Amino acid sequence: MRNLSEIRTEIDSIDEQIIELFKKRMDCAKEVGNYKKANNIPVLNQARENEILDAIEERGGEYGSYARLLYSNIMELSRALQHNIVGSGADIKEVISNVETEIPKTDVKVGYQGIKGANGHEATIRLFPDAEAHCYKSFGDVFDAVDKGEITFGVLPVENSNAGSVSAVYDLILKHRFYIVGALDLPIDYCLGGLKQAEFSDIEKVWSHPQSLSQCADYIAKNNFDSTPCSNTAIAARDVAKEKRLNVAAICSYKAAEEYGLKVLDNHLQDNDKNTTRFIVISKKLFITPDSNKISLCFSLPHVTGSLYGLLCRFNSLGLNLTKIESRPRPSSDEGFEYLFYLDFSGNVSSKEVTDLIAQLSAEMPEFSFLGNYCEYSK
Numbered sequence: 307m308r309n310l311s312e313i314r315t316e317i318d319s320i321d322e323q324i325i326e327l328f329k330k331r332m333d334c335a336k337e338v339g340n341y342k343k344a345n346n347i348p349v350l351n352q353a354r355e356n357e358i359l360d361a362i363e364e365r366g367g368e369y370g371s372y373a374r375l376l377y378s379n380i381m382e383l384s385r386a387l388q389h390n391i392v393g394s395g396a397d398i399k400e401v402i403s404n405v406e407t408e409i410p411k412t413d414v415k416v417g418y419q420g421i422k423g424a425n426g427h428e429a430t431i432r433l434f435p436d437a438e439a440h441c442y443k444s445f446g447d448v449f450d451a452v453d454k455g456e457i458t459f460g461v462l463p464v465e466n467s468n469a470g471s472v473s474a475v476y477d478l479i480l481k482h483r484f485y486i487v488g489a490l491d492l493p494i495d496y497c498l499g500g501l502k503q504a505e506f507s508d509i510e511k512v513w514s515h516p517q518s519l520s521q522c523a524d525y526i527a528k529n530n531f532d533s534t535p536c537s538n539t540a541i542a543a544r545d546v547a548k549e550k551r552l553n554v555a556a557i558c559s560y561k562a563a564e565e566y567g568l569k570v571l572d573n574h575l576q577d578n579d580k581n582t583t584r585f586i587v588i589s590k591k592l593f594i595t596p597d598s599n600k601i602s603l604c605f606s607l608p609h610v611t612g613s614l615y616g617l618l619c620r621f622n623s624l625g626l627n628l629t630k631i632e633s634r635p636r637p638s639s640d641e642g643f644e645y646l647f648y649l650d651f652s653g654n655v656s657s658k659e660v661t662d663l664i665a666q667l668s669a670e671m672p673e674f675s676f677l678g679n680y681c682e683y684s685k
């Protein structure tokens with residue numbers, strides 16, 4: 307048997323040959339790109355790629371499936387190069403280069419779901435301390451109000467560190483495709499708000515938003531409470547005050563308890579003391595502030611093997627850090643389910659590599675939208 311350094315010497319020499327061949331292949335892809343640009347031919351030729359992949363797999367012998375994977379990556383990168391040459395996604399690049407960089411914070415109307423004292427209200431106050439806050443019954447109503455121009459911005463919860471994604475909001479993001487212009491990670495602290503004359507031992511039932519009930523699931527189980535979902539934590543607090551039932555309490559913010567005259571019967575109910583909810587700011591107009599550190603995209607995937615893998619390979623090749631990927635199903639006539647994807651990654655569009663990537667994806671992904679580049683605050 308050869309010793310390790312002998313084998314490694316051979317590997318190094320093979321790599322030297324592979325890299326030279328890889329460069330030659332990319333030079334050819336570049337030439338193909340120029341030809342496609344001159345002749346107005348689409349970058350992707352799936353049939354040709356499939357032919358190459360099948361042939362490579364065959365020739366790869368015992369390493370056939372590895373060879374296929376290697377080549378799917380190579381062709382992914384070869385296409386990325388060609389998209390830059392043909393100038394794919396010029397419309398998105400144009401939008402990004404002409405964007406406004408300052409978000410108006412005064413003399414604006416900002417909407418949230420719920421009523422005064424809701425977590426959405428708190429997020430709105432923190433993000434827009436000088437704005438006029440408007441409350442809406444449902445998440446959908448906030449989106450509709452932005453659509454009609456009744457409010458300039460909407461503040462919506464998208465994710466909680468314990469309970470996970472707020473699917474209803476993701477569905478609305480994917481439906482409306484408004485821009486995301488800001489985000490805030492808001493620590494959430496719940497109390498048990500009961501009637502003034504109630505004691506902790508009187509409480510048998512708790513009312514709150516399903517997300518909040520889920521964030522306090524251990525606490526509720528430990529105390530053997532009966533839980534009832536409400537449309538909002540602050541609405542739960544208001545209704546507990548209104549209904550005047552001694553054995554019912556709301557799981558709500560301290561502000562909501564105070565706002566609706568409830569007595570705090572217990573503190574910090576959340577199962578995880580780092581309980582945090584992420585809110586986003588939606589807008590019909592795009593703003594990208596210079597401190598932006600997060601980019602959001604959405605798209606559907608073609609029904610082709612490895613299409614999600616191919617997409618992830620592009621991010622990997624640029625060393626970009628994906629922070630979230632969410633898929634939402636929707637019924638489709640032929641394939642049973644079809645999926646829309648929502649994706650976040652760290653970055654700023656001032657980087658050419660990043661805008662090139664967004665432009666490339668816009669040309670390849672069905673139903674692609676660039677949702678925005680914004681700063682995610684944690685206060």
Ligand SMILES: C=C(O[C@@H]1C=C(C(=O)O)C=C[C@H]1O)C(=O)O
Nearest residue numbers: 335338349350351354355381384
């Ligand atoms: C290079 C080409 O463009 C793309 C990349 C391919 C490759 O790298 O082999 C194959 C097909 C196209 O999707 C081509 O059309 O030949």
